[in-house]
Amino acid sequence: xxxxxxxxxxxxxxxxxxxxxxxxxxxxxxxxxxxxxxxxxxxxxxxxxxxxxxxxxxxxxxxxxxxxxxxxxxxxxxxxxxxxxxxxxxxxxxxxxxxxxxxxxxxxxxxxxxxxxxxxxxxxxxxxxxxxxxxxxxxxxxxxxxxxxxxxxxxxxxxxxxxxxxxxxxxxxxxxxx
Numbered sequence: 001x002x003x004x005x006x007x008x009x010x011x012x013x014x015x016x017x018x019x020x021x022x023x024x025x026x027x028x029x030x031x032x033x034x035x036x037x038x039x040x041x042x043x044x045x046x047x048x049x050x051x052x053x054x055x056x057x058x059x060x061x062x063x064x065x066x067x068x069x070x071x072x073x074x075x076x077x078x079x080x081x082x083x084x085x086x087x088x089x090x091x092x093x094x095x096x097x098x099x100x101x102x103x104x105x106x107x108x109x110x111x112x113x114x115x116x117x118x119x120x121x122x123x124x125x126x127x128x129x130x131x132x133x134x135x136x137x138x139x140x141x142x143x144x145x146x147x148x149x150x151x152x153x154x155x156x157x158x159x160x161x162x163x164x165x166x167x168x169x170x171x172x173x174x175x176x177x178x
Contacts (some may be wrong), residue, residue, distance in 0.1 A: 005122040010069035013126065014117050017071055018078045020133075024053040026087045026104060027148045028131055030097045038094035038147070049140045056133045063129055088163045098147045099156060099170025100163035106142035110138060148173065 031046040061071035072081075078115045084107065112134050120125040148156045148170050156173030162167035 006067045007069075009119060009123045009126050010064055010067050010147065012079070012118055013060055013064045013067075013071070014072060015074075016112065016115055016130070017057060017064065017073065018082050019084075019111060020053055020057045020060060021073060021078055022084075023104065023108055024050055024057060026101075027053065029087060030089075030101060033089075033091045034094050034097050035091060036093035036095070042094040042098065042147075045143060051142075052140075053138050056136070059129060059133075065124055067126075089167055092167065095147065095170045095173065095174045096167035097159070098144050099166040099168070101144050102141065102148055102155075102170075103160055103163050103166045105137060105144060109134065109137050109141060145149045 021162065027046050027050045029041055031050065034042045035048075057073070061073060064071040070080075087100070089097055112130055116127055116130045116134070119130065145155060145157075150156075150173065154173070156170045157166040158169075160169050
Protein backbone atom coordinates (compact mmCIF):
# COMPACT_ATOMS: atom_id res chain seq x y z
CA UNK A 1 0.00 0.00 0.00
CA UNK A 2 1.31 3.45 -0.85
CA UNK A 3 1.72 6.08 1.83
CA UNK A 4 -1.04 8.11 0.13
CA UNK A 5 -3.40 5.10 0.11
CA UNK A 6 -2.58 4.50 3.76
CA UNK A 7 -3.46 8.10 4.59
CA UNK A 8 -6.75 7.80 2.70
CA UNK A 9 -7.63 4.60 4.55
CA UNK A 10 -6.74 6.20 7.89
CA UNK A 11 -9.08 9.10 7.13
CA UNK A 12 -11.83 6.71 6.07
CA UNK A 13 -11.35 4.62 9.23
CA UNK A 14 -11.38 7.72 11.41
CA UNK A 15 -14.92 8.44 10.25
CA UNK A 16 -15.91 4.81 10.82
CA UNK A 17 -14.40 5.04 14.32
CA UNK A 18 -16.47 8.16 15.03
CA UNK A 19 -19.61 6.49 13.68
CA UNK A 20 -19.08 3.37 15.77
CA UNK A 21 -18.32 5.35 18.94
CA UNK A 22 -21.45 7.40 18.31
CA UNK A 23 -23.48 4.23 17.73
CA UNK A 24 -22.27 2.67 20.99
CA UNK A 25 -23.27 5.82 22.90
CA UNK A 26 -26.62 6.00 21.10
CA UNK A 27 -27.38 2.37 21.91
CA UNK A 28 -26.63 3.00 25.59
CA UNK A 29 -28.77 6.16 25.49
CA UNK A 30 -31.69 4.12 24.14
CA UNK A 31 -31.00 1.38 26.70
CA UNK A 32 -31.36 3.95 29.49
CA UNK A 33 -34.35 5.81 28.02
CA UNK A 34 -36.62 3.08 26.68
CA UNK A 35 -39.98 2.62 28.40
CA UNK A 36 -43.24 0.84 27.75
CA UNK A 37 -44.60 -2.66 27.43
CA UNK A 38 -41.60 -4.01 25.51
CA UNK A 39 -39.06 -2.32 27.77
CA UNK A 40 -37.25 -5.42 28.98
CA UNK A 41 -36.99 -7.02 25.54
CA UNK A 42 -35.44 -3.92 24.00
CA UNK A 43 -33.39 -3.04 27.09
CA UNK A 44 -31.81 -6.51 27.13
CA UNK A 45 -31.40 -6.72 23.34
CA UNK A 46 -29.23 -3.61 23.31
CA UNK A 47 -26.45 -4.55 25.76
CA UNK A 48 -24.92 -7.25 23.52
CA UNK A 49 -25.10 -4.80 20.63
CA UNK A 50 -23.25 -2.18 22.67
CA UNK A 51 -20.56 -4.72 23.60
CA UNK A 52 -20.12 -5.79 19.98
CA UNK A 53 -19.97 -2.22 18.68
CA UNK A 54 -17.40 -1.30 21.34
CA UNK A 55 -15.24 -4.19 20.13
CA UNK A 56 -15.61 -2.84 16.59
CA UNK A 57 -14.34 0.56 17.74
CA UNK A 58 -11.31 -1.08 19.32
CA UNK A 59 -10.56 -3.09 16.18
CA UNK A 60 -10.99 0.01 14.01
CA UNK A 61 -8.74 2.14 16.23
CA UNK A 62 -6.08 -0.58 16.25
CA UNK A 63 -6.21 -0.75 12.43
CA UNK A 64 -5.67 3.02 12.28
CA UNK A 65 -2.61 2.61 14.52
CA UNK A 66 -1.36 -0.32 12.44
CA UNK A 67 -1.47 1.90 9.35
CA UNK A 68 0.61 4.55 11.12
CA UNK A 69 -2.23 6.83 12.19
CA UNK A 70 -3.33 8.07 15.56
CA UNK A 71 -6.93 7.21 16.41
CA UNK A 72 -8.89 10.14 17.80
CA UNK A 73 -11.45 8.65 20.17
CA UNK A 74 -12.35 11.72 22.16
CA UNK A 75 -15.87 13.13 22.23
CA UNK A 76 -14.58 16.47 20.96
CA UNK A 77 -13.00 14.90 17.88
CA UNK A 78 -16.15 12.92 17.18
CA UNK A 79 -18.41 15.97 17.39
CA UNK A 80 -16.03 18.20 15.42
CA UNK A 81 -15.43 15.76 12.57
CA UNK A 82 -18.78 14.00 12.16
CA UNK A 83 -21.31 14.96 9.49
CA UNK A 84 -24.45 13.82 11.33
CA UNK A 85 -26.43 15.18 14.29
CA UNK A 86 -27.00 13.69 17.72
CA UNK A 87 -29.71 11.11 18.20
CA UNK A 88 -32.92 13.05 18.73
CA UNK A 89 -35.19 10.80 20.80
CA UNK A 90 -35.13 11.01 24.61
CA UNK A 91 -37.29 8.99 26.99
CA UNK A 92 -39.75 7.19 24.74
CA UNK A 93 -41.69 4.01 24.07
CA UNK A 94 -39.75 1.02 22.77
CA UNK A 95 -41.31 1.18 19.31
CA UNK A 96 -40.34 4.84 18.88
CA UNK A 97 -36.72 4.12 19.73
CA UNK A 98 -36.65 1.09 17.46
CA UNK A 99 -38.05 3.11 14.55
CA UNK A 100 -35.37 5.77 15.03
CA UNK A 101 -32.66 3.15 15.59
CA UNK A 102 -33.53 1.51 12.27
CA UNK A 103 -32.56 4.77 10.54
CA UNK A 104 -29.36 5.01 12.60
CA UNK A 105 -28.37 1.50 11.55
CA UNK A 106 -29.29 2.20 7.93
CA UNK A 107 -26.91 5.19 7.89
CA UNK A 108 -24.06 3.31 9.58
CA UNK A 109 -24.47 0.36 7.22
CA UNK A 110 -24.61 2.58 4.13
CA UNK A 111 -21.41 4.39 5.15
CA UNK A 112 -19.68 1.11 6.05
CA UNK A 113 -20.58 -0.28 2.62
CA UNK A 114 -19.11 2.84 0.98
CA UNK A 115 -15.92 2.28 2.99
CA UNK A 116 -15.81 -1.33 1.80
CA UNK A 117 -16.04 -0.13 -1.81
CA UNK A 118 -13.37 2.52 -1.19
CA UNK A 119 -10.90 -0.09 0.06
CA UNK A 120 -11.62 -2.55 -2.75
CA UNK A 121 -8.21 -2.17 -4.38
CA UNK A 122 -6.14 -0.32 -1.81
CA UNK A 123 -6.45 -2.34 1.41
CA UNK A 124 -8.04 -5.76 1.50
CA UNK A 125 -7.20 -6.22 5.19
CA UNK A 126 -9.22 -3.15 6.13
CA UNK A 127 -11.95 -4.23 3.75
CA UNK A 128 -12.14 -7.62 5.45
CA UNK A 129 -12.45 -5.96 8.85
CA UNK A 130 -15.26 -3.70 7.60
CA UNK A 131 -17.11 -6.63 6.01
CA UNK A 132 -16.94 -8.53 9.30
CA UNK A 133 -18.36 -5.50 11.10
CA UNK A 134 -21.13 -5.25 8.51
CA UNK A 135 -22.19 -8.81 9.31
CA UNK A 136 -22.95 -7.81 12.88
CA UNK A 137 -24.40 -4.39 12.06
CA UNK A 138 -26.82 -5.91 9.56
CA UNK A 139 -27.78 -8.62 12.05
CA UNK A 140 -28.51 -5.98 14.69
CA UNK A 141 -30.62 -4.01 12.21
CA UNK A 142 -32.56 -7.19 11.46
CA UNK A 143 -33.23 -7.61 15.21
CA UNK A 144 -34.55 -4.03 15.31
CA UNK A 145 -36.60 -4.41 12.13
CA UNK A 146 -38.27 -7.56 13.46
CA UNK A 147 -40.15 -5.22 15.83
CA UNK A 148 -41.07 -2.84 12.99
CA UNK A 149 -42.36 -5.22 10.37
CA UNK A 150 -45.96 -6.31 9.90
CA UNK A 151 -46.86 -9.96 9.34
CA UNK A 152 -47.25 -9.04 5.67
CA UNK A 153 -43.65 -7.81 5.48
CA UNK A 154 -44.38 -4.06 5.55
CA UNK A 155 -41.57 -2.14 7.25
CA UNK A 156 -42.98 0.84 9.13
CA UNK A 157 -39.88 2.99 8.67
CA UNK A 158 -39.76 2.73 4.88
CA UNK A 159 -39.29 6.22 3.40
CA UNK A 160 -38.81 7.86 6.80
CA UNK A 161 -36.81 11.05 6.45
CA UNK A 162 -35.65 11.56 10.04
CA UNK A 163 -35.40 9.72 13.34
CA UNK A 164 -38.54 11.45 14.59
CA UNK A 165 -40.38 10.54 11.37
CA UNK A 166 -39.27 6.91 11.72
CA UNK A 167 -40.36 6.88 15.38
CA UNK A 168 -43.75 8.29 14.42
CA UNK A 169 -44.25 5.80 11.58
CA UNK A 170 -43.29 2.90 13.82
CA UNK A 171 -45.80 4.04 16.45
CA UNK A 172 -48.60 4.38 13.88
CA UNK A 173 -47.88 0.90 12.47
CA UNK A 174 -47.86 -0.64 15.96
CA UNK A 175 -51.24 0.92 16.76
CA UNK A 176 -52.74 -0.55 13.56
CA UNK A 177 -51.73 -4.12 14.42
CA UNK A 178 -54.21 -6.20 16.45
